[in-house]
Amino acid sequence: MKIITLNLNPVYDIFYRVPQFRPYKENIADSVSVFIGGKGTNVSRALRANGYHSTAFILLGRENCQIFTEKLREEGIDARFFYTEGRLRENVTVLSDGIPETRICMNDFSTDANTLDLILSEIAREASRDSVIVCSGKFPKGIGAEEAISFVRELKRLSDRVVLDSNTFTAAQIIEIAPWLIKPNEEEIEALAGRSFDDPDSLFEAARSLRDGGIGNILISLGGKGAVYSGELGECAVSVPVIRPLSTIGAGDSTVAGFLAAFSENAGLAECLRRACAFGSAACLEPGTNPPRPDNVASLEEQIGIRIRN
Numbered sequence: 001m002k003i004i005t006l007n008l009n010p011v012y013d014i015f016y017r018v019p020q021f022r023p024y025k026e027n028i029a030d031s032v033s034v035f036i037g038g039k040g041t042n043v044s045r046a047l048r049a050n051g052y053h054s055t056a057f058i059l060l061g062r063e064n065c066q067i068f069t070e071k072l073r074e075e076g077i078d079a080r081f082f083y084t085e086g087r088l089r090e091n092v093t094v095l096s097d098g099i100p101e102t103r104i105c106m107n108d109f110s111t112d113a114n115t116l117d118l119i120l121s122e123i124a125r126e127a128s129r130d131s132v133i134v135c136s137g138k139f140p141k142g143i144g145a146e147e148a149i150s151f152v153r154e155l156k157r158l159s160d161r162v163v164l165d166s167n168t169f170t171a172a173q174i175i176e177i178a179p180w181l182i183k184p185n186e187e188e189i190e191a192l193a194g195r196s197f198d199d200p201d202s203l204f205e206a207a208r209s210l211r212d213g214g215i216g217n218i219l220i221s222l223g224g225k226g227a228v229y230s231g232e233l234g235e236c237a238v239s240v241p242v243i244r245p246l247s248t249i250g251a252g253d254s255t256v257a258g259f260l261a262a263f264s265e266n267a268g269l270a271e272c273l274r275r276a277c278a279f280g281s282a283a284c285l286e287p288g289t290n291p292p293r294p295d296n297v298a299s300l301e302e303q304i305g306i307r308i309r310n
Helices: 039-049 066-074 113-126 145-158 171-177 186-193 200-212 251-263 269-283 294-301
Strands: 003-007 011-017 031-037 055-061 078-084 089-095 102-106 132-136 161-165 217-221 227-231 234-239 305-309
Touching (some): 003 039, 003 113, 031 039, 031 066, 039 132, 055 066, 055 113, 078 113, 132 145, 132 251, 145 161, 145 171, 161 251, 171 186, 186 200, 200 234, 217 251, 227 269, 234 269, 269 294, 269 305
Parallel strands (some): 003 055, 003 132, 011 089, 055 078, 132 161
Antiparallel strands (some): 011 031, 089 102, 227 234, 234 305
């Protein structure tokens, strides 16, 4: 089973460490860390770090893409690069002792429908009906809602297994698109269902309602409270061990990667969800957007609790 990831709006996450940050003064950083990211890229990196193959389709801005492409090649990612004018997004975070972090975000990245058509034609060369296509992340500027919806519908014509994880779309649009898999968090499932939830049983009810609307698999990530799944494999509640996270950026993307890794091996429900949550938790043990390490995945997988519902 081929896994294809799509990242139309990648990002550099840049962290400056300033021990004693002083507003309105010159500040000297004692370290800087640069991480590449973006939801589809995060999925491919998590898969590759744990021995699984995927093909990543990535749209880059010509002005500042060199570090991005070099890093992916270093990691052995099978990537297809497409280019547009301008710069990739940059999220600059200032970390200091005893105060909340300060973040500055640059978001001038844009493209057009012609570029989407080019990417779609190249995906068509790679995909088959049983491929998984992960369409995740917000669509860039220059792409309207209807163009984005049309693009995802074309992906569905190429594959029966389209994963959609993008805040470009409203809850109503996601339900209308009816992807094969979605992975909402607590806030997102409440937006999809139009109400709040007090217990896992009500989450299962919401997931079943979405399945009745055509969405094949719903994996709801609940952070430290685990996850809830309802889909073609059955229904299950998952508990995860307590950890001390270094970064939660990209943890949801790693959760998707873990699920697909096990699913690609024809694993059963329990193993797919155990792997998913192990990937997601292990990603939190890494700085920035670094992918989960296999040793942490293996250790955490043994500590994850599974409760399959009849």
